[in-house]
Amino acid sequence: MINKNNFLWNAIKLGLLGGTIGIFFSLVGMIEVFSKRDVIENVITLGDFMLLATAAISGFIATRSQTNSKTITTNLVTGTLAGLTTGGLLALFVWVGSQINLRAVFLNASPVLFDLLTYKKGANGAWLLLEYGALAGLIGSLLFGLPEKTRKPLTNTILFLFGMALFSGLFRVVMINQEGGAAKLAKFLFGQTGLTLSGAFIFFIIVAAFTSLWSGQSKKIQGSYARLPKKGQITVRVILIAVLAFIAIALPQISGPFIAQVIVVVCLYAMMGLGLNITLGFAGLLDLGFVAFFAVGAYTVGLLTSYGPFGLEHISFWAAVPIAVLASMLFGAILGLPVLGVRGDYLAIATLGFGEIIRLLAGSDFLAKYFGGPQGIIGIQKPCLGTLEQFVKIDVPRVCDGLEFAGPKEIYYLALASAILIAFIAWRLQSSRLGRAWMAIREDEDVAEALGINLIQTKLLAYVLGAAFAGLGGAIFTVLVGSIFASSMQLNVSINVVAIIIVGGMGSIPGVILGAIALIGLPELLREVSEFRYLLYGITLIIMMLAKPEGLWPSQTILRELKHNEIMPDTESPNIKA
Amino acid sequence: MSTLTIDNIHTYYGNIHALRGISLKIEKGEIVTLIGGNGAGKTTTLRTISGLLKPREGNISLDGEDLLKYPAHEVVYKGVSMVPEGRGVFARLTVLENLEMGAFSRKSKEELNHNLEKMFTLFPRLKERRTQTAGTLSGGEQQMLATGRALMANPTVLLMDEPSMGLAPVLVELIFDIIKKINEDGTTILLVEQNALMALSIANRGYVLQTGEITLTDTAQNLKNNPMVQKAYLGME
Numbered sequence: 001m002i003n004k005n006n007f008l009w010n011a012i013k014l015g016l017l018g019g020t021i022g023i024f025f026s027l028v029g030m031i032e033v034f035s036k037r038d039v040i041e042n043v044i045t046l047g048d049f050m051l052l053a054t055a056a057i058s059g060f061i062a063t064r065s066q067t068n069s070k071t072i073t074t075n076l077v078t079g080t081l082a083g084l085t086t087g088g089l090l091a092l093f094v095w096v097g098s099q100i101n102l103r104a105v106f107l108n109a110s111p112v113l114f115d116l117l118t119y120k121k122g123a124n125g126a127w128l129l130l131e132y133g134a135l136a137g138l139i140g141s142l143l144f145g146l147p148e149k150t151r152k153p154l155t156n157t158i159l160f161l162f163g164m165a166l167f168s169g170l171f172r173v174v175m176i177n178q179e180g181g182a183a184k185l186a187k188f189l190f191g192q193t194g195l196t197l198s199g200a201f202i203f204f205i206i207v208a209a210f211t212s213l214w215s216g217q218s219k220k221i222q223g224s225y226a227r228l229p230k231k232g233q234i235t236v237r238v239i240l241i242a243v244l245a246f247i248a249i250a251l252p253q254i255s256g257p258f259i260a261q262v263i264v265v266v267c268l269y270a271m272m273g274l275g276l277n278i279t280l281g282f283a284g285l286l287d288l289g290f291v292a293f294f295a296v297g298a299y300t301v302g303l304l305t306s307y308g309p310f311g312l313e314h315i316s317f318w319a320a321v322p323i324a325v326l327a328s329m330l331f332g333a334i335l336g337l338p339v340l341g342v343r344g345d346y347l348a349i350a351t352l353g354f355g356e357i358i359r360l361l362a363g364s365d366f367l368a369k370y371f372g373g374p375q376g377i378i379g380i381q382k383p384c385l386g387t388l389e390q391f392v393k394i395d396v397p398r399v400c401d402g403l404e405f406a407g408p409k410e411i412y413y414l415a416l417a418s419a420i421l422i423a424f425i426a427w428r429l430q431s432s433r434l435g436r437a438w439m440a441i442r443e444d445e446d447v448a449e450a451l452g453i454n455l456i457q458t459k460l461l462a463y464v465l466g467a468a469f470a471g472l473g474g475a476i477f478t479v480l481v482g483s484i485f486a487s488s489m490q491l492n493v494s495i496n497v498v499a500i501i502i503v504g505g506m507g508s509i510p511g512v513i514l515g516a517i518a519l520i521g522l523p524e525l526l527r528e529v530s531e532f533r534y535l536l537y538g539i540t541l542i543i544m545m546l547a548k549p550e551g552l553w554p555s556q557t558i559l560r561e562l563k564h565n566e567i568m569p570d571t572e573s574p575n576i577k578a
Numbered sequence: 579m580s581t582l583t584i585d586n587i588h589t590y591y592g593n594i595h596a597l598r599g600i601s602l603k604i605e606k607g608e609i610v611t612l613i614g615g616n617g618a619g620k621t622t623t624l625r626t627i628s629g630l631l632k633p634r635e636g637n638i639s640l641d642g643e644d645l646l647k648y649p650a651h652e653v654v655y656k657g658v659s660m661v662p663e664g665r666g667v668f669a670r671l672t673v674l675e676n677l678e679m680g681a682f683s684r685k686s687k688e689e690l691n692h693n694l695e696k697m698f699t700l701f702p703r704l705k706e707r708r709t710q711t712a713g714t715l716s717g718g719e720q721q722m723l724a725t726g727r728a729l730m731a732n733p734t735v736l737l738m739d740e741p742s743m744g745l746a747p748v749l750v751e752l753i754f755d756i757i758k759k760i761n762e763d764g765t766t767i768l769l770v771e772q773n774a775l776m777a778l779s780i781a782n783r784g785y786v787l788q789t790g791e792i793t794l795t796d797t798a799q800n801l802k803n804n805p806m807v808q809k810a811y812l813g814m815e
Contacts, residue, residue, distance in 0.1 A: 433682075433685075436675075436678070436679060436682065437682065439668075439671065439675075439679075440668065440679050440682070443668040443669070443670060443671065444666055444668060446630065446662070446666070447662055447666040447668070448679075449630060449650045449651050450628055450630060450650065450651075450654070450659075450660050450662060451651075451654060451679055451680060451682050451683070451727070451731070452651050452652070452654035452655060452682045452683030452731065453651055453682055454649070454651045454652075455651065557670050557671065558670075560670070560672070560711050561670050561711060561713070
């Protein structure tokens with residue numbers, strides 16, 4: 001008879017959960033795709049790592065949640081049992097798969113998958129799964145048993161190794177491009193599809209040493225920084241900024257066009273994120289059609305600079321950008337005016353409609369004469385830093401006798417500079433009088449009005465300034481791609497921007513930038529697993545919202561709310577008069 | 579000369595005729611209270627004066643200047659501030675930020691700092707708690723904060739909506755002491771209260787409001803002794 005409060009039963013439950021997750025990953029085809037990538041070459045593939053990590057995590061959680069007794073034996077038994085159950089469920093899955101043809105329903109339940117799961121031993125190899133599962137579970141419970149001081153560096157190191165393995169392809173390409181010593185080092189550290197064994201070993205030693213030495217050091221460094229005289233502090237800051245600036249300037253030359261392009265896209269999303277952060281984060285006005293302003297900025301630059309059939313004028317990018325930003329601001333006001341009195345959920349739906357209208361109009365046959373319809377606008381001029389005439393008006397076909405922003409490596413500078421400018425403006429706005437007015441209407445519109453805040457003006461400014469940021473992003477996007485299609489202005493862009501803000505931290509400028517890196521940059525770098533992009537994206541969002549709902553880098557307001565949210569009782573009233 | 583004059587105002591919520599021709603006169607330096615049951619139109623009257631609701635008929639003027647031609651956010655600049663019902667503090671902002679918001683209509687930094695000092699002298703408790711978020715304050719402290727925030731705009735007339743709501747009796751007394759003090763410092767006060775006994779004990783005059791109409795007006799002392807008022811609002815037989 002199983003006692004439901006028994007720790008063994010708890011371990012089995014968590015093991016079954018782990019096993020179900022493992023089977024799910026297998027059936028959607030993730031394990032098969034990930035097995036083509038190595039974490040450590042010839043030792044462990046990404047697919048294996050995922051399954052083992054599932055077993056280890058269920059072992060860890062089972063150990064953590066068991067309350068009966070915290071002796072070492074019960075801990076180890078719990079962990080092993082949970083891992084064993086995970087492995088067992090997978091083994092059962094393999095056995096069932098070998099008896100019945102599951103492929104009629106589950107396309108990915110192929111012999112290839114079962115071979116992978118059992119290390120090519122077929123159904124007989126299912127026992128291996130039990131062994132590995134139990135071992136992983138044991139490791140999980142051992143990890144729990146370790147003191148925090150050892151555990152943290154260890155898990156951090158493992159995570160770091162995992163990250164290095166994921167991005168090893170990128171590092172390898174970049175380093176091999178440098179030739180000479182760097183190329184040799186790259187071949188030593190990184191294999192074709194993951195870390196080499198020696199590379200993994202070296203990274204492990206370095207990172208483990210670093211993380212265990214680092215703990216507690218950051219406070220010391222902060223302390224010694226604070227003790228420096230004012231002049232010294234400024235010097236340290238200047239040096240830090242100079243180093244960062246140097247890295248930022250040199251980066252595209254070292255990394256090549258692919259990484260530069262990823263950074264450009266991150267910058268564009270960060271600009272949109274900072275724009276929406278004004279309307280949503282500062283002023284509390286939800287906008288689900290934010291891509292519309294991006295589209296307005298993009299189409300304005302396209303129409304003004306294209307030498308294709310739809311180009312209206314042939315002015316230079318530099319002259320077109322201010323017009324594009326103004327056009328976006330105008331559309332911000334056009335959206336803002338009718339929805340001034342609309343609040344909350346209704347506002348979300350109204351703005352959603354606005355975004356779709358802009359996209360459908362731009363792509364419609366009705367306006368195809370002007371916007372190219374589904375064919376889009378092509379032949380958009382690249383920006384050129386040349387003579388003064390070229391600064392304003394350009395000839396067709398144009399020659400650039402200066403610096404041409406031809407590809408991602410050059411547009412990188414444009415995007416980065418614009419993103420920094422916008423982040424600076426957003427930061428100044430936040431602490432301005434207008435920023436305080438936004439904060440007040442976000443908290444309570446009626447009270448804000450009663451305090452002397454002009455609701456119409458303040459709300460419209462939030463829409464208009466947010467739109468300006470997105471419009472600038474759209475303008476840069478246009479010259480990056482060289483063409484615009486209405487189909488790139490999809491709803492999911494708007495939703496991505498909202499997700500960036502929520503994951504990064506509503507109302508927090510560094511949070512938005514971090515959110516853009518996490519949600520746009522990382523998936524772009526992991527193009528190979530793009531099939532599962534939205535699955536992983538969804539899982540990340542759910543975990544984020546459960547574990548850290550305030551965002552990666554929450555704003556001061558939210559941080560304070562989390563710190564002390566207990567209400568002061570009135571029972572202290574006798575002191576009030578004091 | 580009368581400070582705030584409300585002449586025959588009619589306010590509607592859609593088709594509902596909430597205020598049916600209300601006239602009030604509040605002289606400079608007075609505390610005037612508006613008493614009445616639930617749904618009598620007390621809050622509506624205050625919201626109409628502060629411009630958040632626009633009446634279909636009638637006039638509101640302050641020192642002879644028509645207030646109705648200003649939108650709600652400019653009424654503050656004319657010297658009328660409101661402490662809203664249920665306090666309406668910005669729960670996620672700190673006490674200091676709340677007070678600064680109150681001075682939104684005052685642009686000079688010196689005036690702001692001067693007013694802040696004044697509020698901290700009037701409410702020493704808020705000074706202790708100035709870095710704390712307003713949502714973590716007790717009910718009484720929140721009421722002080724809402725009052726302080728309204729005073730930050732240097733009003734000549736302060737509209738207070740149910741300051742005693744949800745407070746322990748000892749705190750109600752404290753809040754009414756503060757109201758008296760604010761009045762002594764030169765601010766005219768229009769006080770809306772369900773706790774009629776407390777309100778009449780500090781007010782100079784009072785109006786009784788019933789289903790959108792003024793049914794009675796007199797000095798506070800006389801109202802307190804009026805048998806009808808005693809029966810309906812003071813719980814005496």
